Amino acid sequence: MQSKPTTIKEIARLLNISPSSVSRGLHDHPSIGAVTREKIKQLAKSLNYEPNNAAILFQKGKTYTIGVILPELSEHFFSTAISAIEDEALKKNYTVIFAQSHDDYDQEVKLVEKMKNQRVDGLLVSISKDTSKFDHFEKLNSFNIPVVFFDRIPPLKNVHYVACSLESATVKAINYLLKKGHRSIGMINGPTTLFASDERKDGYMQAITFNRLKFDPSLIVNCDLTEKGTIEAANQFLNHKRKPTAIVAFNDYVALFLIKYFKKINVVNDFDIVSYANLPIISYIDHSPVASVEQYPYLQGQKAANILLDLMNSPNSENQAFYNTIVESDLIVNEGKD
Amino acid sequence: MQSKPTTIKEIARLLNISPSSVSRGLHDHPSIGAVTREKIKQLAKSLNYEPNNAAILFQKGKTYTIGVILPELSEHFFSTAISAIEDEALKKNYTVIFAQSHDDYDQEVKLVEKMKNQRVDGLLVSISKDTSKFDHFEKLNSFNIPVVFFDRIPPLKNVHYVACSLESATVKAINYLLKKGHRSIGMINGPTTLFASDERKDGYMQAITFNRLKFDPSLIVNCDLTEKGTIEAANQFLNHKRKPTAIVAFNDYVALFLIKYFKKINVVNDFDIVSYANLPIISYIDHSPVASVEQYPYLQGQKAANILLDLMNSPNSENQAFYNTIVESDLIVNEGKD
DNA sequence: CGAAATTAATCAAACGTTTGCGTTGTTTTT
DNA sequence: AAAAACAACGCAAACGTTTGATTAATTTCG
Known part of the structure; x- marks a missing residue:
C-alpha cells in the first residue's frame, strides 16, 4: 500500500551494478556502455524512477x-x-x-x-x-x-x-491628447516619493516643451492615490483658471475614482481621460479612459x-x-x- | 568576500564538541546541559548560523x-x-x-x-x-x-x-429578487458538466418551489461563458414568452457581457442582474449587478x-x-x- | 557502599546522489 | 611482445543534519 519512491540504489541493486554507474548511466556519461545504459534507463522507466530532488539539491548545494x-x-x-x-x-x-x-x-x-x-x-x-x-x-x-x-x-x-519606460509612454500619451486638440492637460500624479511619479512628470514636461507649449506646474497635482485624494485633485482641476479638458490619471484606480466622481457631478463628458493600465476590465465601464499606457x-x-x-x-x-x-x-x- | 554559510560542523569544531551536540543544543534537547546549550546558541547567533534547509529536507524526507x-x-x-x-x-x-x-x-x-x-x-x-x-x-x-x-x-x-455553498447562496439571491417583486427570473448558467452549474440550478429550483411558484426550466439557459454564448442566452430571454425581469448571471464576466449587450440594445433598465463575485471592481460600472454572491x-x-x-x-x-x-x-x- | 538511576555528551549511521580516482580487463600501438 | 591507450565499471567520500544507541561521569537511594 505504502509506496516508497524508487531510488538509484534500488535500481543498482536490481541490476547488480553500483549506484554510481546508475547515476552515470542516467546522465549519459560516456564511461557507461551502451547496453548497460539502456538497461538502466529501461528499468528506471518501468519503476517510475524520479530523482529525489531534495537529495540532489543538497548534494549540489543549489536549490x-x-x-x-x-x-x-x-x-x-x-x-x-x-x-x-x-x-x-x-x-x-x-x-x-x-x-x-x-x-x-x-x-x-x-x-x-x-x-x-x-x-x-x-x-x-x-x-x-x-x-x-x-x-x-x-x-x-x-x-x-x-x-x-x-x-x-x-x-x-x-x-x-x-x-x-513610463516617461516615453507619458510622452506618447500627452502627444496623443495634444493631437486630439487638447491644450490644457491635467495630470493626477502619485506621491513625490515614488520614482514612477518622477517619470510621469518628466514625460509630461518633455512632451509639452517639445511641442513648444507653456508648461504650467499647477496642472500636475500630487495625490495619495486614494479615492478621497483623487477627488481633491479633481476639484483643483475643476476650479483651475485654465480648466483642463483632458486628464492623465496615475493609474486605473485613480481613473476609476475620477470617473465615478465626474459622473456624480455630471461633468464626465467634459474630459478625456488617459490612464496607466492595471485593471483588465476597465474598458468595460462607461466613459472609460480614451487611452491606456500598457506596461506589459x-x-x-x-x-x-x-x-x-x-x-x-x-x-x-x-x-x-x-x-x-x-x-x-x-x-x-x-x-x-x- | 565570498561568504560561506555557517554550518553545525563549524560550530562544533569551534566549541570542541560534536556536531550532534550542537544540533541537540539548538533544539533544546534535554540531554544537553544548560551551559553548553547557551554557548552553542550564542556562537550560532554571532556567526549568523542558519540551518541548511536542503540538508534538513533531505534528511527528514520531507520538503x-x-x-x-x-x-x-x-x-x-x-x-x-x-x-x-x-x-x-x-x-x-x-x-x-x-x-x-x-x-x-x-x-x-x-x-x-x-x-x-x-x-x-x-x-x-x-x-x-x-x-x-x-x-x-x-x-x-x-x-x-x-x-x-x-x-x-x-x-x-x-x-x-x-x-x-453556491446552492444556498443562490437561494438567497432568488429570494432577494422575489422580494423585490420579480416573478420571472432568468438564469444564465454554466456548462452542464460543471458541478457549480448544478448547484446554481438546485438553488434556483429550491427557492422557486419553496415559494410555491411554478418552476419553468426554460428560464435556465446553459452557456459556455463566452461573450457570444452570453448574448445567445440573453436573446433567449428577450424572446421568452414570460420575459424575465431579473437575471442571475453565472459570474461577473457573464454579467459584464450581459450588461454590455443590454446597453447596446437599450434594454439595460429592463433587468435587475445578480451575479457571483469575482471581479473586484464590477460595482464601479454603470448598471452593475444589484447584488453579488460573495464567495470569500x-x-x-x-x-x-x-x-x-x-x-x-x-x-x-x-x-x-x-x-x-x-x-x-x-x-x-x-x-x-x- | 554498591547498585541503580540520572545527566551530559559522543558515535555512527542514515538520507540519495554525484564525482574524483582507482581498478579491472581488452584492444591498439610500436 | 611489451607498453600504452581505452572502455566499462566499482569504491568511497562528500554534502549538513538528525537520531537511536552507547558511553562516561555523576548523583541518588536503599
Whole structure:
C-alpha cells in the first residue's frame, strides 16, 4: 500500500551494478556502455524512477529555486508578471517561491532574509512603496545570490533591472491628447516619493516643451492615490483658471475614482481621460479612459526571469556588467472612443 | 568576500564538541546541559548560523512544501486565495509552490505528476474546467501526499475539500429578487458538466418551489461563458414568452457581457442582474449587478491551507474521516442600487 | 557502599546522489 | 611482445543534519 519512491540504489541493486554507474548511466556519461545504459534507463522507466530532488539539491548545494518578492499579488499587474516568471522558470526546471511585502518596508527586509535562508539561487524583486533603503539587498551579494529588480526598481546604478519606460509612454500619451486638440492637460500624479511619479512628470514636461507649449506646474497635482485624494485633485482641476479638458490619471484606480466622481457631478463628458493600465476590465465601464499606457507585465516578468536565470548560471566573474532592460510601453487607444 | 554559510560542523569544531551536540543544543534537547546549550546558541547567533534547509529536507524526507494547482492565477479569486494560502503556510514555516493548469486537463495531470516528483508534502487543488477524471489524484494516496480541494472540487465523496455553498447562496439571491417583486427570473448558467452549474440550478429550483411558484426550466439557459454564448442566452430571454425581469448571471464576466449587450440594445433598465463575485471592481460600472454572491476566496484559501497542514502533520491512521468544509457565501446587496 | 538511576555528551549511521580516482580487463600501438 | 591507450565499471567520500544507541561521569537511594 505504502509506496516508497524508487531510488538509484534500488535500481543498482536490481541490476547488480553500483549506484554510481546508475547515476552515470542516467546522465549519459560516456564511461557507461551502451547496453548497460539502456538497461538502466529501461528499468528506471518501468519503476517510475524520479530523482529525489531534495537529495540532489543538497548534494549540489543549489536549490534550483528562485524567489520572488512583490508588493501585492492580488494586483493584476503582479499576478500576470509572476505567471510569466513561473512559466520561464518551469522551462529551465526551476521552482518559484514568492512572498508579498504588502508594500511594507520591514516586511520586505524580513522576506529578503528569509529567502536568503531558504537558499534561493536568485531573487526577483519589485520593491515596496515605502522602501528607500536598500542595504538588505546588498547583503545578498556576499552570498552570491543575484537579484534582478522589475517594474518597481530602486534608484541605484549598480543593479540589474527590468522596467517600463513610463516617461516615453507619458510622452506618447500627452502627444496623443495634444493631437486630439487638447491644450490644457491635467495630470493626477502619485506621491513625490515614488520614482514612477518622477517619470510621469518628466514625460509630461518633455512632451509639452517639445511641442513648444507653456508648461504650467499647477496642472500636475500630487495625490495619495486614494479615492478621497483623487477627488481633491479633481476639484483643483475643476476650479483651475485654465480648466483642463483632458486628464492623465496615475493609474486605473485613480481613473476609476475620477470617473465615478465626474459622473456624480455630471461633468464626465467634459474630459478625456488617459490612464496607466492595471485593471483588465476597465474598458468595460462607461466613459472609460480614451487611452491606456500598457506596461506589459507578462513581458517584464519574462525578461526579468530570463536575466536572472542567466546570472545564476554564469560564473560570477563578469560582475561589472549590469543588465538594464527597458521594456517599451505602448499607448493603447481605446477603440470606439476615438 | 565570498561568504560561506555557517554550518553545525563549524560550530562544533569551534566549541570542541560534536556536531550532534550542537544540533541537540539548538533544539533544546534535554540531554544537553544548560551551559553548553547557551554557548552553542550564542556562537550560532554571532556567526549568523542558519540551518541548511536542503540538508534538513533531505534528511527528514520531507520538503516542507505545499503545492498549489489552480486554473488561472490572474483571476482575482485565485490570486486572493493563494495569497491566503501563502500567509497560512508562512506561519507554519511551510513554503508554497504553485502552478497553473490554465483550465486544461492534460496540463493538470502533468502538474500533479510534477508536484509529486517535487515531493511536495501536500497539495491544494482547484480543478480545471474540463477535468472529469480524477485518477491522477488517487495516485497520490499511495505516496501519502494528502490533497485538499478548494472551490472547484470534484464530485467525489472520499476527498477533503473546502468550498462555497453556491446552492444556498443562490437561494438567497432568488429570494432577494422575489422580494423585490420579480416573478420571472432568468438564469444564465454554466456548462452542464460543471458541478457549480448544478448547484446554481438546485438553488434556483429550491427557492422557486419553496415559494410555491411554478418552476419553468426554460428560464435556465446553459452557456459556455463566452461573450457570444452570453448574448445567445440573453436573446433567449428577450424572446421568452414570460420575459424575465431579473437575471442571475453565472459570474461577473457573464454579467459584464450581459450588461454590455443590454446597453447596446437599450434594454439595460429592463433587468435587475445578480451575479457571483469575482471581479473586484464590477460595482464601479454603470448598471452593475444589484447584488453579488460573495464567495470569500481568502477565507477558503485559509481554511484549505489549515486543513492540509493538519493532514500533513497527523499520523496517516485516521484515513476514514474526510474534511468537508462549506464556507457560507453571502449575498452582498449593492448599495445605492436598491 | 554498591547498585541503580540520572545527566551530559559522543558515535555512527542514515538520507540519495554525484564525482574524483582507482581498478579491472581488452584492444591498439610500436 | 611489451607498453600504452581505452572502455566499462566499482569504491568511497562528500554534502549538513538528525537520531537511536552507547558511553562516561555523576548523583541518588536503599
